[in-house]
Amino acid sequence: MLKLKGLTKRYATGDLALNDIDLDVPAGQVLALIGPSGAGKSTLIRCVNRLVEPTSGSIELDSKDITNVRGGRLRQARRQIGMIFQNYALVERLSVMENVLSGRLAYVGFWRSYFRKFPQSDIQQAFELLERVGLETMLDKRGDALSGGQKQRVGIARALMQNPKLLLVDEPTASLDPKTSRQIMRLICELCQEQNLATIINIHDVALAQQFVHRVVGLRAGEIVYDGAPDGLSPEILTTIYGEEDWSADKHDDDQGASEAKGPDVEAALLGGHP
């Protein structure tokens, strides 16, 4: 479904964020992208839908090259790529329904969207998605009245409103507590299976990733250093990805139960999903 060839991104500051990335994601596969902060995970998924312009290399979506498309063609491409954000990225002053319907913007004209005159089928679909994520009674609530987990559910519904072929997920659980994190991950993975979507999930929490995904790609300093099954993540491989650390020591430490998968701290991240 998605094919990246030699993707490279060098920022104007001179930092090389991505170096010659080759990646192939077939439909229906859920792929977790792990790596330390600054490894280029965020840049990689933002290059795919061209929120960040890659310096060189090519992006192929559904066998169509979208590396250099502009204007209407770019919007056509983006419409096929749903995106879910770390901080939910809801428009907080719009209602839940408006937030979900904004996933259809690329399908309707400006004036229709301005006057909120969406087709009946769109509204039905939005309602079904809200039902699927368990928020149909909240449709008139404003975005800022929701809890973190609810906001992320609205974010998921918005991404799926696009009827995407590819889903990009940027740290979906970084701002959530461990229980909600698992619920959100399960929801995302189930929906991907149901709709046969190719999915890339950026995630810090390795344990959580191992539980839900089919394939793990480890990124370090803009290069792929691991690509394989979740079970293959041995301590040696984690060391190559994240650097030196005792990966087994704290596994039985009771204090760590309180740590939530919050920041870039690898240790906490590893144990975040630990019951």
Place this chain on the structure above:
Amino acid sequence: MPVEIVNKTPVWQRREPLQQRLIWCGYFLALMLFLLCWKIISDNTIWEFLTDAHLQAASLIGRMIPPDWSITGSLLLPLWDTLNIATVGTALGVLIAFPLAFLAARNTSPHPSLRAFALAVIVSSRSINALIWAILLVTIVGPGLLAGMIAIALRSIGFVGKLLYEAIEEIHPTPVEAVTSTGAGRMQVLAYSVMPQIMPAFAGITVYRWDINIRESTVLGLVGAGGIGLQMNAAINNLAWGQVATVFVLIFATVIFSEWVSAKVRHAVI
């Protein structure tokens, strides 16, 4: 370091010595500048006039009290005109300032040259007082309400434009990113992610400017641009200070009223 060792005992000072000296230098220069300014002003002042200033003030106030209430009726229509000048002027100004702010904000401006143009318009409009615009416009479109309305509008463009483009630059960028990533068009991104975020600020700024404009439009009549200022000017020229006092009382009441309305509306939208 602010802590120095003098005679083997640490001495704490609030600032480093050099920094402290620079600050004193700054104060000294400011004082010198102030004295220079004062001298220039003093040279241009005929101080003999001031010996009876307190008598002047006393007689002025004496002639203002009691206000001449008999003209109140004839002031109501000019007051209504003043209100209209402020309201229509604000509306016109906001209408122009709104798109201008989007051109001027770094994150929504389509092109750097358009941004420079918008910023130039905003600063020009902000620099020049409504009364000066009014003097100009009276010579161009003739005395009356229209000159006042346009003058108020011209001054409001810069004020509303500046505050609004600053509000646009301060929005959260992630919702914008999210709506862009759905494949929405440029205008849709503005309508769905930028507009909802700036609407409260926009309403607040508009009402705030309307409140200021009420004050400004009370004096536009001094230069012939309509409203209650015309009556005030006539009364001053006739040295009818009792009538001037009546005008002042009405202006005071109107300003209080507009402040009340503005506070109510701002409270409602935020």
Place this chain on the structure above:
Amino acid sequence: MSQSPQLLEPRIIAAKSGSWRPKPKISNVTLRWGINAAALVYLVLLYFSVDINWSRVAQGMDRGVAFMGSFLTPDFVSRGGEIAIGLRESLTMTFAATVIGILLAIPVGLGAARNIAPTPVYFFCRAIIALSRTFQEIIIAILFVAMFGFGPLAGVVTLAFATIGFMAKLLAEDIEDAQRDPMEAVRATGASWLQWINYAVQPQVMPRLIGLSLYRLDINFRESAVIGIVGAGGIGATLNTSINRYDYDTSAAVLLVIIGIVLMSEYLSGYVRKWTA
């Protein structure tokens, strides 16, 4: 999901069948229509009460074009002397008035902050602020010119008076918004009132006070261009004369000078704010 259908609101049922409109901003129907009707009535009244002499407007269009054009050919030279004198007077008035105004505004502002001032002082200071803020600078200038005679002194007093109201109000609001805990902590050390202000209040409001002072300096300069019209000195007199003579090239030059100085002061205050932040 667990809610039974009869508990669902009508809007949710409607959305299920695919019809949904955003909720109106004002939920009270009477109020919503009341506001709409009031707006309509106002527009009708406006239409009948504003009388514009369009033929006069049409006549003036040549002058409008001439004025626009003169921005491209501003004449700084032929009345250069008058511009220079007016400008010097404006700048000196601005600086002197801002300094005096701020020095006087600080005690008034302290007195007008509810959390640190006793009630009688509070009301007295608030009264000063209200008086100073209600009337336009130009009205105050007329009164002071009547008292002090023509010249820059009346201008300085006017601008200083207006500065007091502006600065004191904002300073008082800032003090009222200051954090309470440090204020209590310093008071708990047994500090005197002045020490308390110096250690607990001043550090909290100082950056904003500096920012506002620079902003007021900017405002006072712009106002100084206006009060000259009623004889209170400054560049306003030069400008007024040139406009009344239809000498638009000189007017444009004066306006450009004002715009330039305001622009400069804006850049400068940006820098100062960075240093003091």
